[in-house]
Amino acid sequence: MELPPLIQTFVLHFGEMGSRWGINRTVGQIYAVLYLSEKPLNADQIVEALGFSRSNVAMGIKELSSMNLVMLKHMPHDRKDYYATHENIWDIVRNLAEERRKREIEPTLTMLRSIILEKPKSEEEKFAQSKMEEMHDLIEMLTGWYNDIQKMETERLVNLLKMGSKIYNLYQYKDKLKIIPGGKSQKKGIS
């Protein structure tokens, strides 16, 4: 690998981090190289940059594609496949979140739902079921919120994030406020 040192540090770190993110070292490094590259790269360029075998790179790309983390591109007069990460970093965040929901949350929710429906055959099972129900309701609340957020435009989302918990200063007055006349619309309370 003969990447500039500054880039190499990032790439290696991303590879290490990968394992904590459910992707392996190879996949993490491939993603990092693509993220930092100004132009899309083909598989041979990635091999060149990282020193993995061609087949390993192919598998890594396959995994990244299945996670919607890279896009296939083509260059004029070149039949090789080129790959790039998404332009907008918020698209990446949204994709990552969605991937995690699908892989880490959804299966658990399904499992919980089916177990909760069963009839408990002992006090032990009854207690366990109540704990599972609690977990189910919590996850459902969190994913409900997440779905709401996922639908928002990025600009609005950023505004909300920047406000942080200060939004609560508004919330506590939700039933007591009224818009000062003169704006585009008037509203009493919040639906």
Place this chain on the structure above:
Amino acid sequence: MELPPLIQTFVLHFGEMGSRWGINRTVGQIYAVLYLSEKPLNADQIVEALGFSRSNVAMGIKELSSMNLVMLKHMPHDRKDYYATHENIWDIVRNLAEERRKREIEPTLTMLRSIILEKPKSEEEKFAQSKMEEMHDLIEMLTGWYNDIQKMETERLVNLLKMGSKIYNLYQYKDKLKIIPGGKSQKKGIS
């Protein structure tokens, strides 16, 4: 393992899920058994329930402790160590989030900060640096929001979550609203 079938399903699922959560099967299953148990359990009871070796259970408990996911308890006239999960499920969520921040986010932020400070030696490095800066700023914004949220009382947090993106209906009027006289307090706009 001779757990009731309903509990066994949950435990096995949690074990499988563990690998996607950065903990291994053993650790996931131990956690699941503790979560569903009405009383704290000692290591031998966990061995009994799951069929792992004593030493494997010891290591699993050690890892769960280091993640603040289990608490050590003692029973009268019994010198064995007993373990239990936190009572309040929100404490669990907060702990999990904090663990992830420490393990998945903080190291990356540190690495990004140090690289951004270096002088780029080529156009390629310059571009890479700008991408890293973008990533850094995004992560900082998200963790800033997260810190805000982490400080909130659970009840308030739940209210906010239930509102979801409807909160934005409030936000857009933030500079235009005034509290209807007669409430406990009055405020113009938001600090």
Place this chain on the structure above:
DNA sequence: CTAAATTTTCAGTATATACTGAAAATTAAA
């Protein structure tokens, strides 16, 4: 269609991670 370029698959192998039993360390009752 044929043939060259390119990508993908997969069985075998290497590497990393998890698990065990035995032995060491710790704890606390006597």
Place this chain on the structure above:
DNA sequence: TTTAATTTTCAGTATATACTGAAAATTTAG
């Protein structure tokens, strides 16, 4: 203290995951 109960550590082994080269499949230019 001593000693029995209990927990923890660790070297060796088993298991799972990652990686490779060679061969198969796919793609496209001619």
